[in-house]
Amino acid sequence: MEIIAYGVLTDERPLLEFAFAKEFGDRHTLRCLELFLTPDTLPTAAGREVVLTGANDQLDADVLRALAAGGTRLVAQRSTGHNNIDLDAARAAGLTVARVSHYSPHSVAEFAWALALAVNRGVVRAANRSREFDFRLDGLLGRDLHGCVAGIFGTGKIGAAFAHIAHGFGMRLLGCDVQENPACRDLGMTYVDADRLFAESDLVSLHAPLLPATHHVVDGAALALMRDDAILVNTSRGGLVDTDALVATLRAGRLAGVGLDVYEEEAGLFSFDRSQEVMTDDTLARLTTFHNVVVTSHQAYFTRQAVGAVGLAARAVEPSSRLRRARAPAWPGPTPAPPG
Structure with a gap:
């Protein structure tokens, strides 16, 4: 057939x-x-x-x-x-x-780390400057992730792969999930509730399915708990993040960086060439104006x-x-x- x-x-x-x-x-x-x-x-x-x-x-x-x-x-x-x-x-x-x-859980976990490192060290901004032969370091100051706290929301196969890499960086691990993963426990992960994970993590990476219970789990209240210099990465499902609340948080000058491979209104946009059209999605257009935000088109896998x-x-x-x-x-x- x-x-x-x-x-x-x-x-x-x-x-x-x-x-x-x-x-x-x-x-x-x-x-x-x-x-x-x-x-x-x-x-x-x-x-x-x-x-x-x-x-x-x-x-x-x-x-x-x-x-x-x-x-x-x-x-x-x-x-x-x-x-x-x-x-x-x-x-x-x-x-x-x-x-x-x-x-392969490694495909998504490794890409999540690519986003985290890119926003932490301003890689995209630096590369764009280099194309214009602007080699200044202004605005590119990052930080060592060694010794920082990685908060992993969702510790299944992909979350565990992300945790292994974080452990290799020498980071402390916090996890949040309905079921604890022994492999993550073996890495020294401490399981906490979502509020504590958002409040204490220097880097938050989302690896949970989109369910009614996880829809907009990163909302205005969760973002308010996060540190001003925290990094947020989402390679899971766009609906986990309240994008309007995220834009408001970034406009307030909070968060060191955001890496998004998914977007809650990506249907009809991601995987298409819209370069010759007027972008009518004002939220996505605003997101791409922040120098500390990297948006990719659902390519982590x-x-x-x-x-x-x-x-x-x-x-x-x-x-x-x-x-x-x-x-x-x-x-x-x-x-x-x-x-x-």
Whole structure:
């Protein structure tokens, strides 16, 4: 059978094709499209029993009903997040939905650290200056992170990987989660409530899922607890942070730096080229004006190892599969180079 994948990036395509061929051989074929699944692109899915989707695809009730009417039986999401899928509507339409339970935690944890270091040492600002042959150090004063406190909100696989790196920097560790991670305890992490984590941390990194209980967990009250010279990093879900409250905090001259790889209104923006358009999102536009803020477009997962593992979501397409088979473990070693 031919399976169609939507929203496939140029660098992602060979890795998906390699993982797909490795899993299925010639039993199924994969057709990769750069376009996203929307009501306008629905005709491309007609007659496909299986579609592979991503976080930017539109999978509301109308689209899901149309997919089912066109013969689709399975929607396999190439990400852990599935906020864009109306699960109740999928169930009502008789569709099975699968997702990737996890992929390389190191990809996200390492990128979170890239953001933390970039804002701490003004790397982006310095690089931009260098392009203009301005080599002054004014405004680039950072600080040693050794001996500082890293507060990790969410200590699952990614949070634990972030904690390991923080431990290597010689930082003290605070954690907040509904369930303690023994691996983090072994690193010397002290588990505290959210208020204490925000108040005592020099660096706060978010690694929690977006749930009703975690929506806007970093709100005005939480930001007020944070130190004026603290750093905030979010590589998890945009909705964890109240962006309006964050802008107000930055306008007040508080926080040493903010690194955001996600944004609560990123749908329709991230993964698209909007450079020739007027930016109508005033909040995002304001965020990008702060010299101590670095915004990237949801790329923390984007490594060869992680994308290759995400490709294993294709396992769910076999008729004998169950939802659990969508789990995508990391490659046992370096990601093999795509053929050719």
